[in-house]
Amino acid sequence: MSMSLLVFLAFIGITLGITYWASKRSRGATAYFAASRQLTGAQNGIAVAGDYMSAAAFLGLVGIIAFQGYDGFLFPVGGFVAYVFARANDTGEAVPTMKGTLDMIFVRRPRPVKAMASVSTLTICTFYMIAQMVGAGALVALLLKDSGISYRTAVVGVGTLMIVYVVFGGMLATTWVQIVKAILMMAGATVLSILVLAHFHFRPGEFFAAAGHVAYHNNGQAVVKDFLQPGLRYKPPYGTLDLVSLGLGLVFGTAGLPHILVRFYTVPDAKTARKSVMWAMVLIGSFFIMTSILGLGAAAIVGPDYIATHGGNNMSTPLLAQRLAGDLFFAFISAVAFATILAVVAGLTISASTSFAHDFWTSTVHKGVERHPGEEVRVARMAAFGVGAAAIAIAIGVGPAANVGFLTTLAQAVAASANFPVIVLAMFWRRFNTWGAVTGLAVGLVSSLGLILVSPSFMGVDASSVSGAARHVIQARAWFPLENPGIVSIPLGFLGALVGTLLSDEPAAGSKFNELLVRSQTGLGAEKAASY
Amino acid sequence: MPEEIIASQETRAGWDRIAATPEFRGLMTTKKVFIIPVFLFFLVYYFALPLLVGLAPHWMSTKIMGGANRAYVFALSQFVVAWVIAWRYLKAAGKFDRRVQEIVAQADESRGGK
Numbered sequence: 001m002s003m004s005l006l007v008f009l010a011f012i013g014i015t016l017g018i019t020y021w022a023s024k025r026s027r028g029a030t031a032y033f034a035a036s037r038q039l040t041g042a043q044n045g046i047a048v049a050g051d052y053m054s055a056a057a058f059l060g061l062v063g064i065i066a067f068q069g070y071d072g073f074l075f076p077v078g079g080f081v082a083y084v085f086a087r088a089n090d091t092g093e094a095v096p097t098m099k100g101t102l103d104m105i106f107v108r109r110p111r112p113v114k115a116m117a118s119v120s121t122l123t124i125c126t127f128y129m130i131a132q133m134v135g136a137g138a139l140v141a142l143l144l145k146d147s148g149i150s151y152r153t154a155v156v157g158v159g160t161l162m163i164v165y166v167v168f169g170g171m172l173a174t175t176w177v178q179i180v181k182a183i184l185m186m187a188g189a190t191v192l193s194i195l196v197l198a199h200f201h202f203r204p205g206e207f208f209a210a211a212g213h214v215a216y217h218n219n220g221q222a223v224v225k226d227f228l229q230p231g232l233r234y235k236p237p238y239g240t241l242d243l244v245s246l247g248l249g250l251v252f253g254t255a256g257l258p259h260i261l262v263r264f265y266t267v268p269d270a271k272t273a274r275k276s277v278m279w280a281m282v283l284i285g286s287f288f289i290m291t292s293i294l295g296l297g298a299a300a301i302v303g304p305d306y307i308a309t310h311g312g313n314n315m316s317t318p319l320l321a322q323r324l325a326g327d328l329f330f331a332f333i334s335a336v337a338f339a340t341i342l343a344v345v346a347g348l349t350i351s352a353s354t355s356f357a358h359d360f361w362t363s364t365v366h367k368g369v370e371r372h373p374g375e376e377v378r379v380a381r382m383a384a385f386g387v388g389a390a391a392i393a394i395a396i397g398v399g400p401a402a403n404v405g406f407l408t409t410l411a412q413a414v415a416a417s418a419n420f421p422v423i424v425l426a427m428f429w430r431r432f433n434t435w436g437a438v439t440g441l442a443v444g445l446v447s448s449l450g451l452i453l454v455s456p457s458f459m460g461v462d463a464s465s466v467s468g469a470a471r472h473v474i475q476a477r478a479w480f481p482l483e484n485p486g487i488v489s490i491p492l493g494f495l496g497a498l499v500g501t502l503l504s505d506e507p508a509a510g511s512k513f514n515e516l517l518v519r520s521q522t523g524l525g526a527e528k529a530a531s532y
Numbered sequence: 533m534p535e536e537i538i539a540s541q542e543t544r545a546g547w548d549r550i551a552a553t554p555e556f557r558g559l560m561t562t563k564k565v566f567i568i569p570v571f572l573f574f575l576v577y578y579f580a581l582p583l584l585v586g587l588a589p590h591w592m593s594t595k596i597m598g599g600a601n602r603a604y605v606f607a608l609s610q611f612v613v614a615w616v617i618a619w620r621y622l623k624a625a626g627k628f629d630r631r632v633q634e635i636v637a638q639a640d641e642s643r644g645g646k
Contacts, residue, residue, distance in 0.1 A: 073607055074607070204598040205599040208599030212599075234586065239586050243585060271626070277622065518547050
């Protein structure tokens, strides 16, 4: 049995232990959905950071930087700025995303809005989950190829574990798995960054010089590129627009990411929430800065050619660990990445299933009344099972080659286009009403997904030598020139909400404005608005 | 959880009354004065990065310190700026919270306690 397999099994053992412990401790809906609101600021902050430092970050972001240099680094920079922007808003008040507002908009609004919000949550979660599952499958298959485990088996295995965590352990188990993983991941990334700098004798000049002369093959041609120079990914004529569009998607999408929002139900009060935000920001920021050291390090030390033939861009981090410190560290870093995937996927599953059980099942199908005690928890467990199974199937369909960091940014673009316009208009526009919210969510969702489908991510003409998963899904020139839909789909989401409101006649909408304003600013009534 | 319970907790007139109190309106003004400039600065500073990278890639590629170019140093500065803004913001949010508590206490009182 290989060393990697042993490290993996050890981690699976620990997390199943946590799940068993949590299942003994949690009773009832508050325990299942919000870990009984017992977490401290530091615990929650580490878990929040863990949610955001996904495998997509650990593997995908480093991979993008290792292949596209500086342009790739714009993903973590945007990701962090977006995080601060969204979090500052929702723990502090001010703009829209905080708990009271969310309860108002997505929980207390009439049924069509809840149903639509639930659909958008499920879509965003599924996007995210596919990204994580693809990473998991590719990673496990590569690491354990001596043990004869294929991509498909690996995806099924990861999916099954995650379903076990969520169905049996609820939020408490999910949170502790996240905390354990976040600590391991920070430790791994820090050690690896120090090893990279040590490789260059702790002289920044040497490090940047090496990153400035990376030799590799591009379309069969040997090239030497400066990886610190912008322009490797985003080129004229649309490069600038695409970059701005990427930024828009990140900044406004993070505010609407459902799996990060539910984390804030798990602490007792606003002060603890703020403390946890401080923890999260320090951890996430340091981690994202390290992705540049790891990515440029991987490009300079391991080289894009070697990475491309040993598992592809998502394997940059583990391969760097192997090159610098041997097989044991490779196994450790791989296990951390694996742990990350499990933890984040579990977190996504719990928010998707919570949203489904609460917003769709209880509120929409049964008009806000639980028919039997405990029904909502049972439905959430069943939904977790369903969502998990769907993600497994899609991840197998997508295949192992997609870059997982990029898939996540698309999820954020969808969140920005569908959720963000509705949140903003609900806060600032007195006339905004139910139909506006429904059309805004629907237009944002459909337009962002549609634009992604006709973008260069899916459409393109490949040479006949390009085979398998690297080929574009649709073999035709892309209709939409940008990879990131945000710059068009966010305004469309706003427009949809605007038109929906103006075309419908709902006289009571204006009088709800003061209620929404006061509730979102003071939190009055918020505690009672949601059952978790 | 049935929603009717919440709706009865505060009446329509109740929400309107709280929204009209000088305490609530004062709080909104203080927040706007603090938040809007910070928010605008944040947006401008962040979007300057993709714009400069896209429009002036050669200028951004100039090495300025320790072998790093303008583009990299500017990207790192985004982290520092975001940290500072977040820290200031969270401190201010603590102060806002105390004023919110007063407003909530007042609302409870005028409803005849809970």
